[in-house]
Amino acid sequence: MFAELLQYMLSGLTIGAIYALAGLGFSIIYNASHVINFAQGEFIMIGGMASATLTASGVPLPLAILIGCGGAMLVGVLVAKFAVERARNASTVTLIIITIGASIFLRGVAELVWGKDFKRLDAFSGETPIQFLGASMQPQSLWVVGTAAVLIVAIGLFFNRTLTGKAILATSHNRLAAQLVGIDVKRVVLASFALSAALGAIGGAVVAPITFSYTEMGIMLGLKGFTAAVLGGLGHGPGAVAGGLIVGVAEALGAGYISSAYKDAVAFVIILAVLLFMPNGLFGKRGTERV
Amino acid sequence: MKMLATTDLSPDTMSQARRVGPPILKVEHLSREFGGVLAIGDLSFTVAAGDIHSIIGPNGAGKTTLFNLVTGVYKPSGGRVLFDGADVSGMAPYRLAARGMSRTFQNLQIFFNMTALENVMVGRHLHLNTRLLPALFRFPSLVRKDREAKDRAAQLMADVGLEKYIDADAASMPYGALKRLEIARALASEPKLLLLDEPAAGLNATESREIDEVIKTVAATGVTIILVEHDMKMVMGISHRITALNQGRMLAEGTPQEVAANADVIAAYLGAAP
């Protein structure tokens, strides 16, 4: 009974950690540019595919992850520079379509480069399950949760302790004011895309041994990441992390106790329920419209 | 702030013999806070029907917040707003509009996705058939009344001096014209009480005088007007009564002469603009 619950919680936290990284990615980009980047899932896919295919051709795992990460960052910067930056003043829905166009484009390229079939990546430290209070856990889950935790803390430090991080935060609060004090707002947008891409790609690499990699793996992960970001309150970093974990755990519990077929619906039911009562998410700012 | 003391007060509006109408708006112990900061605190005053009643005060005195509270854009934290004898505190703006209250905005709120004429026609909303099925199937009665609304909107635009912009896109109009467009739109709803939030802000002297004339003409038709305005010459010239605010609280109230002579008011203005 308890062991079962614990089992669901653990698998929920594992996938929730990936949602948290994706959600954080959405929030970072949203803060810098007020764009919802629907290509966020593609960064995860690039990380997963690159590390799986590169290791298969003999590249050592850490280098493979690094290359995947760098590739995703490059792609992120290109999307920001050639699509988002040029459409600055377009409407919300136009920007959404631009990033969806980018995600279709990236999936197309990925299919061309890597093909449509599933790619396998070996677990980083074996597959002997770890027993824990009656529940068993794949060592890879520890890798996922641990990596996510390190990245999240690093991101927190980055935003609070470094000048670049503070510049990004300043831009998110007031773009014009940031510009006036000499922050290069365009570079902030590029940096935020690169950062989000790195988060996504590393997440994709560590989760790949659990989910397998395929060119469409980013679609649902991306949407769940968006859900996590909205659940926490758009632009609220810690909120996105909490949102990701909540969605992950709720999904695992739903799959375990209710119906595994409806697993993917859980996140969206939660978000609808929350938005009903808290239209700005759990931790979002409650602004009064100025007229 | 020399202006306060030396403004020549036109005798016609200041005549002591003028009959004071029944109260159309009563604000009782109204307050509103934002994150612990009191924007309006324990404010009470009454506006008499038929008056041009101005609200003055230095920047940050809470004038626009007061407008937002009275017109239902914000909900009060405490106190009441009575309109035409009924408690309307926190009532949605569209319901207040149906009861005869409309307003303009300090920062323009124009429908930039429409023509100027259509902007004013939206103001006729309450007087037209706005149901779905008649619209979908273009009932003849709806089309006929819509045509009348169009003529009426064109007339209103002419009344505020916008005849040359009738076919213009709102997005292509200059600032001064948009200020008047807001007034025409509000008038199209046939309000009993019209709140004007800085109608002359950003206008040159000539334009200001023209707005001044528009306001007087509207008031002459029996519409009660509450005016927020920084142009003291305009305020002193056309107001029947003035309420002065400072930091969300009542500072003084009375006729323009009384308020202009009030030591607190002068101090507040001098203090705010050293």
Add this chain to the structure above:
Amino acid sequence: MNALLHGRLTGLLALGAVIAVLPAFLPNNFYLDIAILAGFNAVVCVGLNLLIGYAGQISLGHAGFFGIGAYASGVLVGVYGWPPILALLTGAVVVGLLAFLVAKPILRLKGHYLAMATLGIGIIVSIVLRTESGLTGGPDGMMVEPFKIFGFELYGEKVWYWVVGVLLIGVVWLSLNLIDSPMGRALRAVHGSEVAAEVVGVDTARFKVLVFVVSAVFASVAGSLFAHYAGLITPAKADFFKSIELVTMVVFGGMASTFGAVVGAVVLTLLPQALTVFQDYQQIVLGGILMATMVFMPKGLLPTLAALLPARRRA
């Protein structure tokens, strides 16, 4: 007034003329089929444009309503033996009610929060359709019986072409009527400035709900007829990608333009067919075209083209 009326009539006549002569230029049923699919998409997009283009509210879940309409017809006719027209109407009423119930709370949301909520509704609908395989046939979809009415059976591309053509003209007519009415102005006012609309008496919440319901019902009716035409429906017709496709058509053609929505639907229905020549590069080209058009023509195809013409009339 005259000019506006003129514009309405010219547009409708032009659309009617194109629909009337088009079959003469289509060599076979394959092309007729594409034209029919474009027509169905156009019907949904005209409705969706009322919501997105005119009232300024995003929906990333409208394929869900299309799907409910389609499956209502599939299930009620196929499983329960209802007359198709009754199934279509029931689907429309159910979608209308559902849209009404969800609209009030979710349309309070703004921008991306609204996008999230509508996206969620669409995805939940498609997951239900995919999972309740006892009724819906699951991921493989279900066969749908032909549309029979008064003893006639609508059969073949030639018949369906005219059905969809007439439906599209009707829907465009309704949309043009609505826009040029007090309610239509109220919708555009909601887009322009909600607070300004409120202070002249527009109950913004009511109009947002109404237009959401109208656009959902348009989608449902199109879904029902599509199900009978295609004979096979799958949950993919209700999923996230279909929703995105519909929104893209509206924005691509030009927001706040009824004919823009039609043009967008037609162009983006044809495009994937045309892109099959690119084979493996199809997705890349499609994604690239979407990005490029939105970056360089953020207002969409028709308004951009109209702006190039001498400024005589608005589309």
